[in-house]
Amino acid sequence: MIYNKFTKKLAIGTLAGILIFIIFLSSCLKKEDFDFDKLVFPDWEPNFSLPLVHSQMDLRKVLNETSFGDMLIEDANKFLTLVYKERIYSQKAEDAFYINNQFFVQNETFSVSGSFNIGDSSTSTYTENMVFVNASNNEKLDTLYLKSGDLNFQLNTNLNHPAKIRITLPDVRKNGVPFSTTLLYNVGSNINTTLDLAGYKMVFHHTGGINNQLTVFYELTAYNTSGAQNQSPYTIDFSTNFENLKYSKMFGFLNYKEYLFPMDTLSIGIFKNAWFGNFVAMDPKVIIKITSHYGFPLHIIFDHLIATNPKSLNSLPVFGLPNPIAISSPLNPGDSSVTSVTLDKYNSNIVDAINILPHYFAYLFEGRANPTGVYTPNFALDTSTFNVDMEVEIPLYGSAWDFVLEDTVDFEFEKIDEVEYALFKISILNGFPVDANIQIYFADSLNNVLDSLFGGTKEVVLAALTGPSPEYRVTTPQTKYTEAYITANKLTNITNSRKMFIRSTLATTNNGSETIKIYSDYLIDVRLAVQAQLKVNLNE
């Protein structure tokens, strides 16, 4: 009975409860709950910690990425030397010594003696010595081997009979056969023809105190084929022109000649961004190397060789070069001769010159061919060259302190509005015996500094410790951790900047008090990571 009353109440209560529950729930479901057009997104505020860069670089990589164009060479012990090398002059013989066009005109007469009846012929011969003048340097030419060239022959005459003209150049031969050709003259039409001299050898003779002579023979035979009247004497004008002569070999005496070269520079990339400081290279060298294929004596005279640092307005003339530098010549055509002059710490002030951190070496020099002007047998091939190379070698052996590098980079940073702050973590494991303090300044277009990366100059690279001489090998790489905190305010300043001044102060181990050497197997391990707090408005 009690159960019945209880269960009745329980059943009714349960049903009523479920009914009320359903009605209540039905009222809970509203279409506004799904009106996503009114959906408001919260700000997305993640905090990410990410690695950005991890690189191991040797010096070659470091320098390549600075685009200095440096060349590193290493010896068997992996010791490195920086080499800056440039061909400061180069000339080909055919550009220096050339044969101008030569024009020769000979006015003759032609007479027929006696009767000159139909079917008769009459011959006259003429000889002329042509003197080649106005060559590029009044060279005394002995022999020219022609790879190309033209012989232009013209005949102007009032001869009223047809004729044959044989032209012979006994000193111009191909395969031992003199140049000879026969031309036909028809009444009323003068001769103007061009003949190919390629492959001929011209042998000049120098007689009677006149150089560069060539003999030419003309033989003219007239034929009376029409019974025309003999109107002798006739005028005969021979024009013999040598044009576009290009030689493959030239022998003779090319005479005294001066070459003046404009001042130029050899850049020293490693110091391109050097501001000031001390850089002591233990054994730098300047090497001048002249390579000549010319078969005649030459001199090089350096008027200036000046180490220049335009940032510090410091310059230093380099002395020690022999003046003039006598250039040896090869004995045989086609051979070359190399003359090399080295300036080093023993014979020059090159150590001091390097110490001013020269951005470049400025040079001015001149050359002299056959400097004594006295005849000696000369030769040149058309392909013969004369090259002057200059090389600056800086073995990475020495010390540096307060060595300031500064670079200005045009800079435009699109602000990431969503970044609230960023913490950059830099970790550098340095295998080089060099400390580096770095600061980056952000400036506007008028160079007004707006902000800097660090609060003050930060030492971000710690010099590795080195062993004893003479190797000075690194024994213990050093690690340095640095953090840069970029606030939203600093980000704004960076966004407003248009230039970035990167200044780093370098010093070898123990602030330059120790001599160091750089080897190719030294590495710097750079890690850059960032922790960034973002705030992204997802409703925009």
Next chain:
Amino acid sequence: MIKILYKTILIPTFILFSIFVSAQNDVSIHLLQSVPQSIYTNPSFNPEAKIYVGIPVLSSIYFGISHSGFAYNDIIKRQPDDSLYLDVDNMLSKLKKNNYLSAQYNWEILSFGFKVGKNYFSFNATEKISTRFTYPEDLLKLAWKGNTQFIDEPADFSGTGVNMTHYREYALGYNRQLSDKLNVGLRGKLLYGKANVWTERSGITLRTDPATFDLTASSDIVLNMSLPQVVFDDSLDFDPLGYVRNTENTGLAFDFGASYKINDKFTVAASVLDIGKISWKSNVKNFSSENASFTFEGIDLNDFFNKDSTAKDGFEILMDTLEKTFDFKETSNAYSTWLPGIVYLTGVYNLTRKDKIGLLVRADIFNSKILPSYTLSYNKRFFNFLSAVASYSIMNRSYTNIGFGMSLQLGPFQIYALNDNIYGLFAPTKSKNTNIHFGLNLVFGYRIKPPEAPLIF
């Protein structure tokens, strides 16, 4: 880009998750013994009808979905001005280490049962489809709050994966009243698998080094699939007949149950269901990336600024390395999957002949994890043709599950409908699970058991 990603992919995904609310627990059927299909939850149960025949394809249709993570209203909140606010922080606070989004669909094709003396025999053929997507809390926390929070301990995405199974079950049940107090039952099931995706292993972690912020991703993933060939070969057309007739993937499973009457008022019962597995052999693909690990330390400037134009840049090299490290090996090895086991423990107290209260503990065993739910129930029989059950359950970390079910006897016809969470049906924005189970049977020899009758409630 970041905003687009969030607005178009991540946030809609969150919302989608939140709408999939409900449980596939199907506890009410266990409590409404007037319905013959209740024996599927404990094979020792005796249906009230001496003979039942399920109306083909209509006798039992069950659909349930559930999400253990968060409800719609946990992430979308209406503000006083009627605007909606996406409360991602609140959503994250509702998550556990691993969260499940699951759905189940059971469709009985054929069923019948009959009593012979103290024995009861039953048979059913049922299509069963279940899917479960597991996602870790850390994955969403990483996306929303970044990885800095994981500097001290790695973000753990282990357990992430998809599990989907479609199989046909032919079940033969038998129970016997051993004594006045004890009933035992057994059901043997012959299983034919149709399709399966099984994430066998998915150990994935992301570690952020506190000093360098290096990111180390480790993975140990094995994914098995047995799907129609058309999935792997676009050139083929889907063959539905071949799919449903596929008998290559066979399996066996068993249900065990027992009921014990302690006294006239109080009965306890226990059952263990789906102890068995399916061997998958047709169109099998296995994808594995085992014990792979990759640490990203940042871009190598040497690669990035490589002046060789034919060389790959730093990003390409990174992508190649990732692809090589986490390269998935593909094989075609047969594999087996265990069915997710279920345990029911029940206690029922008969208040009167027509009123009972009960306590039910159900445990789903999935991936070596036990997912329990607890139900209080009240059964009421109205007249001789209407039975009803009301329940309150704690399931899927949800405490607002009010269930209701009833069966109506119209001559030999029995129609029934059940739900474990009405809240989920009528207020889907506030609930994390719901289900519906209904069907139509022909029942004969139906009788109401007296309160003193043993082994039934």
